[in-house]
Amino acid sequence: MPEEIRWGRDFETALRAAGDKLVLLDFSAAPM
């Protein structure tokens, strides 16, 4: 299990990859 979340940046790519999973779309303003 990864030690951190591997965030994608492209929503449409995530949708195409989702399959049976859900896309978790995080709107953030936290320091990166």
Next chain:
Amino acid sequence: MYTNPQVIEFVTRHTVPVRVHARENHEAFAALGDRFDAHWTPTTLLVDAGGTERHRIEGFLPADQFLPQLALGVAKAAFARKDYAAAERLYRDVVDRYANSDAAPEAQYWAGVSRYRATNDAAALKDTAQAFAQRYKDSSWATKASVWK
């Protein structure tokens, strides 16, 4: 909340995570914000592969409340695709695993609805109303279930 090991495991197992940042990805942030009417941070959406929003979490939550909300979203997605047996199991998992969370009363309500949808047996609703007499009786979901007694 995204540094919590249980949250990391859940997110990795059940979702494809995408982050749009208000400053770092301003264009995508604005476009997706308009598309999903999300104009505050943090806002977390669970979206199915067809692009339909299935659950929304607005504002910060600590991991012990955030994780049950994610689980609630996964259960809602199962309900939305009319997999009612899976939805009931997933909703009951929320109640069993996160009994003290804010998500639990809502999950108890929808577990009953899912069972009713799966079986067409009105006893599922009556049993749910009775369950609310034992647990979460002061919640708004208990009020909603009260008509099933």
